[in-house]
Amino acid sequence: MQEVAILGVGQIPVREHWDLSLRQLAVDAGRAALADADVAKVDGIFVSNMTSGRLNKQRHLGAMVADYLGQRGVEAVKLEAACGSAGSAMRQGILAVASGEMEAVLVIGAEKLTDTGFTETTSALATAADADYEIIQGVTFVGLNALIMRRYMHEYGYQREDFAPFALNAHANGAKNPNAMFRDPISQKIYDNGRIVADPISLFDASPIGDGAAALLLVPASKAPNAVRVVGSAVSTDTLAIHDREDPLWLKAAELSAKQAYEQAGIGPEAIDIFELHDAFSIMAALSLESCGFAERGEGVKMGQRGDILANGRLPISTMGGLKGRGHPVGATGLYQLAEAVLQIRGDAGEAQIDGVNIAMTQNIGGSGATIATHILKRP
């Protein structure tokens, strides 16, 4: 297996892009990554997306993106693992390069969620959970996460307000990222007055949907000595339905995939400088921190309270806004995380730059933890 490097990144701002089609979003991000890498022709394209079949009436995104990117003929395919699609696509792109089969691979995540109205989008996103045993009960996806958060508060003795630092940090960091959907920091008072979406999850403990696309260009590390390295890449799964888990407060797939990624990189969690985690909901941020070994069980929330997660803290998270500040265009999110980690390592994160980032970890979650992709990137 050859080592893989990330030679280019591209992203477009997460917005309600009324004037851009899904096709255009994907192509713009892909072109940006090609330009960043100064590469004209690729050997393969791996596209990630979750909802286009329903919301954009378009399946067959691999061929579509190849066609409109001026790469007709090239191998291309779409990958899907719900909100974890992009991390899973990254994993396949890495395998294609690491195997020696391809020399230049584009991984593109694109999602357009805002054209079809609330009911259609909510229904499409619910397909990330178990349709036959969870969603059929009438619960929404945010409802499932609210049940997990309520259980966490009950087990470990927290209040809703204890989760505030995750929201405040995300929005503070998003304000420094021009590609973020929300550019205004929020105060404790704004958090406290947040409208409840699904008790106990308020507006600020949930990420916003948005339209967006992000892309990476992968090459063998031997061909790009100065490019950011992929030193860990793993995908693990868990039960699709939360009620089937031995412990609904433990992300087994996060633990497994992080463990594999740490082993591949030859490091432990203490070596990670920043962690772009999947804070679709504040509760997921807490669970990720615990399951990946950054906090003891039930103490993920305390990392927020202690300020560990801040830009100048022990383990900065969501450094460019995370899912809550940057926005969560579901099938593209994992690639935004990776693109942001690359920028941080390269020193190209602008106002959001964290000092001295040598090793960054990203974690993209599908459903409520049923698919989790963990990647570790390193300065060359």
Next chain:
Amino acid sequence: MQEVAILGVGQIPVREHWDLSLRQLAVDAGRAALADADVAKVDGIFVSNMTSGRLNKQRHLGAMVADYLGQRGVEAVKLEAACGSAGSAMRQGILAVASGEMEAVLVIGAEKLTDTGFTETTSALATAADADYEIIQGVTFVGLNALIMRRYMHEYGYQREDFAPFALNAHANGAKNPNAMFRDPISQKIYDNGRIVADPISLFDASPIGDGAAALLLVPASKAPNAVRVVGSAVSTDTLAIHDREDPLWLKAAELSAKQAYEQAGIGPEAIDIFELHDAFSIMAALSLESCGFAERGEGVKMGQRGDILANGRLPISTMGGLKGRGHPVGATGLYQLAEAVLQIRGDAGEAQIDGVNIAMTQNIGGSGATIATHILKRP
């Protein structure tokens, strides 16, 4: 890159499975492949499907299948390239084993199309074509293929009846396959009286949708000296919309992917003993034969007229019914083709057995040729 072998195959009959969920279809096929290979635990699962997000309200099939197959925790993902999803999933499964990253991989294709009624299913299948430039005109997927067939007849001077041998052969072979949806041969008279679906395509020049699932278990060839070898594997793309092609009667992605597969195998088309092609429509069978080098341009239909494609002909095609006789559960079809090719090489094809099959080619088409996966399998 390690050589890859197919140690196990599993398939369930293509039917209207009112009593089986998508989940159960996938699990049954996966279990059958595991049992055939005598393998209990895998390192990765690659699931192919096209329409589950809309028709079954379920995305996130990788984790779902891993969970219900007793493989919780394992890496899993879903791949989609419209009707070519399964061939594309096979390609990724092969890469995972060939790279040395995984030692036992399940590739499972599953599709459940018959629960939601004609309009929903037709609309879901139309997402294989270009939503914004083809489907928005009101044309259906069969309508697009009818336009291609009409053009072919015009260019090369054929009548609708000239395509009959493709249908007669498929149904004759399907009658010998217990997993086929249609078990009755059809006569020339039945073909002639076929109801027109989209002029000039009649009921017998179009494949039926159906519910089904098929699976393969892949391992390094070094671990399975007696198992069927994968000696060629390639995926190519073409324009998503047919009107963008230089020549709408030439499957460029078939030509490209077949050429790559031939080169990998070190053979030419004359070495192929049987060809499981993507006869979703008779016109596609003719175009595949031409684009892959089995017939001159405009002469694919003549291979039918000469009897070359019959079970005892020069190049038997659709040997277990093809898409028309076995049925076309879209995201599973490419794996049925591969499973059938394995059975033919192993001598396990029962009544449908073709004598002396050493090298088999399969070709799975997404859309009207926008994604094409070609595989070549060989007796060990």
